[in-house]
Amino acid sequence: MSILEILEFPDPRLRTSAKPVKDVNDRMHAIIDDMFETMYDAAGIGLAATQVNIHQQIVVMDLSEEKNDPLVFINPSVEVLADETQPHDEGCLSVPGFYETVERPSSIRVSALDKDGNAFELEPDGLLAVCVQHELDHLNGKLFVDYISPIKRQRIRKKLEKAHRQR
Numbered sequence: 001m002s003i004l005e006i007l008e009f010p011d012p013r014l015r016t017s018a019k020p021v022k023d024v025n026d027r028m029h030a031i032i033d034d035m036f037e038t039m040y041d042a043a044g045i046g047l048a049a050t051q052v053n054i055h056q057q058i059v060v061m062d063l064s065e066e067k068n069d070p071l072v073f074i075n076p077s078v079e080v081l082a083d084e085t086q087p088h089d090e091g092c093l094s095v096p097g098f099y100e101t102v103e104r105p106s107s108i109r110v111s112a113l114d115k116d117g118n119a120f121e122l123e124p125d126g127l128l129a130v131c132v133q134h135e136l137d138h139l140n141g142k143l144f145v146d147y148i149s150p151i152k153r154q155r156i157r158k159k160l161e162k163a164h165r166q167r
């Protein structure tokens, strides 16, 4: 297992669209293990493969307090079930230190494959619904800062660029 490097905004590689996984094999399991190790090490609740520069449709999450409820979504898709939205404060391992409120649909259905390649469906609500949509966005090259005002986004970009130069 290894901890992978997490790409940070405004890295253009975060804009890549991930390709569907064709076969859930041992190589895929090694990637998933590394993604969990990377996410837990960084104290995150969700990580998309895009964020570690792997452009395949894989998401890992763990919203539990005890960090003992690993969730894997391979080739996920989301269906919005109602017009209703909910505002929620979001952060991102690729936008470290910044949090902003984002409005997203509150009623969704997710279809995906689990780590064994079996199809499943979920109708999450609350934080899980927010996190699923945030992570699926990553697989399509989208970030939560795309939903905030250009002024705020530019301010975050400048601060992170400065931090990157100082590393």
Ligand code: QAP
Residues within 6 Å of the ligand: 042, 043, 044, 045, 046, 047, 089, 090, 091, 092, 093, 095, 096, 097, 098, 127, 130, 131, 134
């Ligand atoms: C996405 O984000 C999410 O800035 C997952 O310094 C977040 O795990 C969905 C993190 C909130 C819904 C609500 C961020 C860790 C972790 C930081 C994360 C940081 C350290 C973010």
Ligand code: CO
Residues within 6 Å of the ligand: 091, 092, 093, 094, 134, 135, 138
């Ligand atoms: Co994120």
